[in-house]
Amino acid sequence: MAFEKYLKILEEEKLKLESDLAKIARKNPDDPSDWQVKAPQMDPMVSDQSELADMFEEMENQAGLEFQLERRLKSVVDSLERIRNGQYGTCIVCSNPIEERRLEANPMAKACIKHAKYPPFQ
Ligand SMILES: [Zn+2]
Numbered sequence: 001m002a003f004e005k006y007l008k009i010l011e012e013e014k015l016k017l018e019s020d021l022a023k024i025a026r027k028n029p030d031d032p033s034d035w036q037v038k039a040p041q042m043d044p045m046v047s048d049q050s051e052l053a054d055m056f057e058e059m060e061n062q063a064g065l066e067f068q069l070e071r072r073l074k075s076v077v078d079s080l081e082r083i084r085n086g087q088y089g090t091c092i093v094c095s096n097p098i099e100e101r102r103l104e105a106n107p108m109a110k111a112c113i114k115h116a117k118y119p120p121f122q
Contacts (some may be wrong), residue, residue: 003083006107010080013107017073025066033074037066075108082110091115 021035028034037059082088089098093115102113109116 003088006088006103007080007083009107010076010083014073014076014080017069017076021066021069021073024062025070033077035066035070035073037063072108079108079110 025035025037028036039059079088089103090096091098091112091114092110094112096112098109098112102109102116
């Protein structure tokens, strides 16, 4: 089975996720696979409670978004790695080939349709 088309999809997804992440986070200098949410612009003059509350809410939203993007990016990077080492397209539970339609729906799938619900292989 040729995985070129998934390789392309995954490479594009990786670039997209990295640029999305770069808007709200920066790479951890000690661990390039880890991203840290940028602190919002702190205005030391802000004393208004509702403004502070907004700022913390914004931080929380960004942290949630960052977490999702980072998790997705890790999954993409992992899939690219699996293409490189020849494990891509093979179910990690039963070692059978993953159905084409499943990979088309989710190029990051690591398990076949039968095992798709097995945690933590989502
Ligand atoms: Zn399986």
